[in-house]
Amino acid sequence: MMDTEEQYRGFLAPSPEYLASVKVFPLIPAIKKDVTANIDSALSWDQLTASDINFALVRPLVFKYAKLKNLAAVYACLVVRAHFLHIAAEDLAFSGIMIARGNLCEIMAMKLLGHISSDRVQLVAVLTSCWSPLAGAPPDIINEVRDALGGDDDDMNDPQCALEVAISSRAKTFLSSPVVQTVVDDIYSGRVVFSMTGHRSVLADNYKPRGIEIYDPRKAPFLDHYRLRVPKYNAILEFLNFAVLMFTFILCLSTRNVNKMDIPEIIFVVFAVSFTLAEYTASKEHGWGIYIANMWNVFDASFILIFICYLILRVSGLLQHDTQSSELAFDILSCGACILFPRLAFFAIRSNIVVIALRGMIAEFVFFMGIAAICFSGLLFTLSTLDGGAHWTMRSIMWLMVQIWFGNTYLSFGQASSFHPFFGPILMTCFAALSNTLLLTILISILSNTFARIDANATQEYLFQFAITTIEGVKSDALFSYQPPFNLMALVILWPSSFVLSPRALHTFNVFLIRLTSFPVLIVIQLYERWFAVGKGFRETGKGAAQSLYHSLPRRIKNVPILDAIMGSSAGDVYDAIFDIECAPDEFDDLFQESDDERPALRSFTSREGLRPQRPLSPLSGKRRPSPSKSPMRDGGPSPGNSPRPRRPVLPQIEPFNSTEIPSLGKASPLAKLFTPRRQQTLSQPDFNAASSATNDARMKRMEAMLEDIRELPVQKLKDEMKELQDRQARIENLLLMLTRGMRNETGSHTTSRHDTLS
Structure with a gap:
């Protein structure tokens, strides 16, 4: 019997030991070699996704790398894509070919996701696991890369996940694909939780990395500080922090004092410095390329630049008692309103095409x-x-x-x-x-x-920005869990402590400070997730009570337009009720009692009139046969007991002939009686003759339909075209003989006889 751990291993997230043992570097030159060998012309995206290129080129490459079962294959495809795009930007002569190769790598990455990832957790692992491009490389190659980078080992230890590479190389089609967006949406809403190891963090806390798992709020601790890193909650907190920053900004400019810093200005400076620290942490965590790719961060960086200019001039004016510098500092700061006010308004309409x-x-x-x-x-x-x-x-x-x-x-x-x-x-x-x-x-x-x-490409652009916002929210920096201005306090306390405390003690101290400074926020998040987002008890109970009260009202009151608009139309309730009722599989078997031989055969579009039900023609008179009288007992009508289900016919039905021979209408011979089924022998001779006649008529109709379809086939048209080509060739040969008659000194009689022979 299979072990339980072995049985469910496919449903578990890959272990850190397995991820560390994955060889990434051999995939990169192999993918580059295969893509370079197969793409030697500038092909567009539509040409690469066409059916012929897909079956001849893309599918073999995808199957080749899917057999390796290497989770880093998607990451390697995106790295090679970034390489081809970099060459295309430098060498314009071959930019078309390089862009086509980069597009092929993106298509391979999209298709490999469906082959490598067997479940939801493994799909998240493929996209979010941080890979080192030199993992599995030989020592001589590692030394060559180190020499190319100037002998700095810190630059070599810079792992990234597949989502980060896709964002930095602007693989918008890959990021907007449904499979990737499913993972991105799960990460954004917090249904999938994990922690990334910090390598470029200001204050890293890598003592207890959290594996990939599906979040269950009933099993999680009540004060789960990891929920502060969920991008959905982080966006709400960011909006509130930005609103507080703008409020202090207005107070600072409304109570400006060039001689000294009053309390509103000090509060604004504290919040602005904490906001600057948060943005610097975000840019350092994932790199400037990913940070600046988000259009909202462009506004934030512009305001930070204005604030730094204000702060320098303000401090210089206070130290030197220069009122002119202080006035200039406030004038520069007032220009920040052109950024703060639109930035706050864009939170509500961030999905608009204009934005x-x-x-x-x-x-x-x-x-x-x-x-x-x-x-x-x-x-x-x-x-x-x-x-x-x-x-x-x-x-x-x-x-x-x-x-x-x-x-x-x-x-x-x-x-x-x-x-x-x-x-x-x-x-x-x-x-x-x-x-x-x-x-x-x-x-x-x-x-x-x-x-x-x-x-x-509005949808693609929006999903691209959504992916950037999500991956920025998944940060490993410890300062990211603190809301401004508490991140300044954490930097002042924890950063010196990181040089003295052990990793475990630093982690314990960090968790204590997070829960202490964010206690009300964690309480609100847990109450929302336990009783509103998951259970929905209050909303479901209230909705059910309102629906029951609405259905108990008289029809005249329910048809009031306001109530109908609030509660919804009754037609939708009827449709939902129909599909909510479960029926037995054999509940309506009498609907499909038609014989297999009487089903319409495959016909062309020009013979659809043959599908119309018609009465059979008499083989002698050509008139329509009168339809037999239908009795409730023979046609499966309702039973005498008023049962809703139809009653089964009493007389046995005539089974269709499986043989292609037409049965004889005369008296059956002893040999025919021997090979005739017993059920058919029990039928009376008139019924048998009628059944045989009906079967013959049905088969004749099918034969006529088949002949009609054969006439519509392009074979006859091809024969006519071939005959026309032969006639044309004969006329051309005759003309050539007449034109070359003088050159060959032939007589007219000979030519005429030759012409008659050709004719």
């Missing part, structure tokens, strides 16, 4: 404006040289050009002569024409194309 496309449009706008500014810097230098500083400074010329760029064209004509009487009007007219007519039109076209491109 999703905003980052791409801003990036295109900034890039285009930078190119335009560089191009027009030559005009700025020319105008300042022509004026010579007599009327215009460099700053005033720049401001004049900005006004002309954004629509004040009349300024270019009014101030043109002040630069130069001849060249000034020409230069300013050209600048106004270029900026207002050509370049603004190009800018609008670029932004429209960007919005249309993102709008076409």
